[in-house]
Amino acid sequence: MTLSAQSIKEIEIKGKLLDKETNQPIEYATVLVADNTTLKPIKGTTTDINGNFSLVTTATNFYIEVSFIGYKKSIFNKPSKTDALIDLKTIYLEPDLESLSEVTIIAEKSTTEFKLDKRIFNVGSDLASSGASALEVLNNVPSVNVDIEGKISLRGSQGVQILINGKPSVLASGDGNNALGTITAEMIEKIEVITNPSAKYDAEGTSGILNIILKKDQKKGLNGSVSLNIGSPDTQSFGLSINRRTENLNIFSQIGLGKRTFPNDYETINQDISNNTILKNDGYSEMHEKFYNFLLGSDFFLNKNNVITLSVNYAFEKEDTPGTNNYSRFDGNDDVTDQWARTELTLADNPKWQYELQYKKDFEDHKDHDLLFSAMGSSFSKDSKSDFIDTVALGMNQEDSEEKNLTDFGRVEYTFKLDYTRPFSEKYTLETGAQYVIQDVFNDYEVQDLINGDWVSDPNLTNVFDYKQNVIGLYGTTSYEGDTWGLKLGFRLEQTDLKTLLEITDEKTSQNYSNLFPSVHASYKISEALSLQTGYSKRIQRPGLRDLNPFSIIRDNFNISRGNPNLQPEFTDSYELTSIMKLGEVSLNFGAYYRYTTDVIEEIFTYTNNISTRMPMNVGTNNTTGLELNSKYSPAKWATVTADANFNFFNRKGSFQGNSFDFKGELWSSKINSKFKLPAGIDFEVTGNYRSPFQAVLEKRGEEIYADAGIRKKVFKGKAIINLSVQDVFASRRFISSTTQPNFFLSRTSARGRFITLGLSYGFGKGEAMEFSGQRRRF
Structure with a gap:
């Protein structure tokens, strides 16, 4: 031997x-x-x-x-x-290249992945959003709805926290429906839908969190892609993504620029029931916008276990919005007593900055043992000027007049995060960390009237509003994930310090409170074809600047919306149970959920002299019970159908100024998406969306029904892609709202119409062509 x-x-x-x-x-x-x-x-x-x-x-x-x-x-x-x-x-x-193209097709991720405390929607397989905005991408995500005004809801509730790469971001903030305005679809890798977040996440958002993960390529060498788009209404855009990876350095960048047009037809009706007078407005506006977006970042690999990332993002939007409102006043006999036109021209500049330093350390003993620190700063500014001219056509009680609205808005935010993950084995993991968010916002708003040839400030509509909020959070979670069952327990402690000030009138408010937010998640694998997941979390929805600021831009003097500086936060206890089933070619996910919310924020209407004023108030409690169904079926290799349906029943109890606002209601929504692989390597997709009418405290919202479609052809072995997408194919989407009270009736409707985009993208180096072109539109 x-x-x-x-x-x-x-x-x-x-x-x-x-x-x-x-x-x-x-x-x-x-x-x-x-x-x-x-x-x-x-x-x-x-x-x-x-x-x-x-x-x-x-x-x-x-x-x-x-x-x-x-x-x-x-x-x-x-x-x-x-x-x-x-x-x-x-x-x-x-x-x-031929082999690489084949591997890419085989390894394409499924549309939706399920994790213990979240669902992941991979954007790359979504054709109907080609050439669209981040808002349209969100609108095609299961459980998510974006209405025609750009308001985002999750399972029918608008208390949603939007994160970018796991952190609050200036890119997800903006003016009204301009939120997410600088993020185009081709920038997005995936979206995490977290309906019951664990304690690791910020407690903000009573209905949950939507976490948008942006792309950052790390292929070796020089790689990238370029896109060019044209569309109707008038739209042109250009996008460029470049990545350079060496042994110790990865440089990534994205550039987007272009122009776009957003038309809007709308009608409002204000009726005074006591004297049966009606004020009607038929309006049209068209926003023309030029935009620029530039992202540059770098990963420094100190060694195989330590990485430092630096990035800076600059975005700029220049808006030019002309519009016309045609008013008619009717008396009790339906005779026209007054008519006049109110024309508007609004010019606005919106620059956004964001910069981040991140350090990550991976430990040798386990692949998931790591330490992550990040420091992020951001700023968003808005400098706008609106000129209004009222021209009288009929009536003796009005004269031609002119008005100016001036806004100087600024927001600065700093976020510091520390996260530590320590697996003790393949099954047991401990996570802990801290977060500190500083927000400093001001809004200088002034209304001027032309009187005898001089511009005179209106003291009742002019003020400077300051908003400062600091939130400190500490969290800890521990989890067990075995072959059959898993359990994750966590807690989060947050302390909030909020101060507001109306400078001219010296009106101050102050709120300081601490809250504990526990979370529990569990899973059980019954068989290879059936698993169960359950979860609980406590959430908070803090009032934002628009909710608190008593002065807002007034484009329609007869329909005014303003904030409430004394508004308190909402708190929600959220429970859910979900089953995940696989039956042959069918995957079926069925869930039930329950939410109990206190200090519910609702808009309350008041009405005087044909002028409606809406203001948010804390009105009682709300119980919501819901059912949700997600399914996927592939009847053939060339066809896939997915369906998403959500139904919830809510019971509202509350009162305001001696008036009861108790009521019950229901809401359901559904999406059906069909994808087909056609001959000649062509992919086709169509998505149908429906949301039922529903009743809020005072307002009734009408139904929404519309369809989106997309077609894609890969050429040159997948290095180039031609996209054609149509949003709202039948131009059927409408925003409909009505409020009926004993002494008044209000109605609002609006429509945006059909949007068509044709895009071409090309990937170079080892880069693949963008799945989306760089255009986006606002709802």
Whole structure:
């Protein structure tokens, strides 16, 4: 035995693997020693971060194979004269574009993935949102609805917290329906839908969190993609994404620029029931917008376990919005007593900045053992001027007049986060961390009237509003994930300090409160085809600037919306149970949920002299019970149908100024999406959306029904993509609202029409063509 062991000869095989085109190391490539006769593997290894490899074998009749996904294989026969060392020196692998294209198609992610405390929607498979905005992408996500005014709801509730890459972001803030205005669809990799967030997440958002994950390519070498789009209404845009990765450095960037037009037809009716007078307004506006978006960032790989990321994002929107409101006043006999036109021209500049420093440390003992620190600063400004001219056509009680609205708005926010994840085994994990968010906002608003040739400020509609809010959060979670069941427990402690000030009138408010937010999540695997998940979390919805600021831009003097500086936050206890089933070619997910909300924020209407004023108030409690169904069926390899349906029943109890607002109501919504793989490599998709009418405290909302469609053709082996998308195919989408009270009736309707976009994108280097073009539209 001793003599036999000494006769066995060990051979070391080593070398270095590089990309033939970029001369960059290829990490995790496979190096295999196989038997020359049977072709069966004998021994193997993978390359390290520098492309180096080394292995030892005692085989005598073998060959060496070097391979990596997307590259052509290299095969080396055993040298005729074998020493103790076979040094293959530097091996250059040549990219195999055809193979890479095939692998990309096979490895395409499913539309929706389910995790213990969230669902993940992979945007790349969504054709109907091609050439669209982040709002349209969200509107195609299960459980999410974006109405025609750009308001986002989750399972029928608008208490949604929007995060970008897991953190609050200036990119998700804006003026009214301009939120998410600078994020285009091609920038988005995936969206996480978190209906019952664990304590790790910010407690903001009573109905849950939508976390938008932006793309950041890290392929080796120089890679990128470029897109060009044209559309109707008048739209042109250009997008460019570039990534450069070396051994110790990754540079990523995105550029978007263009112009777009957003038309809006609307009608309002104000009726005074006591004297049966009616004020009607038929209006039209058209916002013309030029936009720029520039992102630049870099990952510095100090070593394989430590990475520093720096990034800066600048976005700018320039708005030009002309509009006309045609007013008619009717008396009790339906005779016209007054008519006049109110024309508007609003000019606005909206610059946005965001910059971030992030440090991540990976520990050697476990792949998920890491420490993450980030510091982010952002700012959003709005400098706008609106000129209004009232021209009288009929009536003796009005004269021609002119008015100016001036707004100087600024928001600065700083976010500091520290997260630590420590697995103690493959099944047990501890997470802990802290977050500190600082918000400093001001809004300088002035209304001027032209009186005797001079512009005179209206003291009743002019003030400077300051808003300062600091939130400190600490959290801890512990989890167990076994083969059959899993459990995650957590808590979060947040302390809020809020101060507001109306400078001219010296009106101050102050709120300071601390809250504990627990969370529990559990899962149980009954069989390979059936699993159950359940969860509980406590959430908060803090009033924002628009909710608190008593002065807002007044475009319609007869329909005014203003904030309430004394508004308190909402608190919600949220429970849910979900089943995940796989039945052959059908996947079915059925869930039930319950939410109990206190200090519910609702808009309360008052009415005087044909003028309606709406203001948010804390009105009682709300119980919501809901059912949700998500399903996917593939009847053939070339066809897939997914359906999303949500029904909830709510019971509202509350009172305001001696008036009861108790009522019950229901809301249901559904989406049906069909995807087809047609001949000649063409993909087609159509999505139908429906939301039922529903009753709020005072306002009744009408139904919404519309369809989106998209078609895509990949050319040049997937390096280029041609997209054609149509939003609201039948121009059927409407915003409808009505309020009926004993002494008045209010009605609002609006429509935006059909949007068509044709886009072309091309990927270079190892980059793939953008799944979306760079245009986006606002609802």
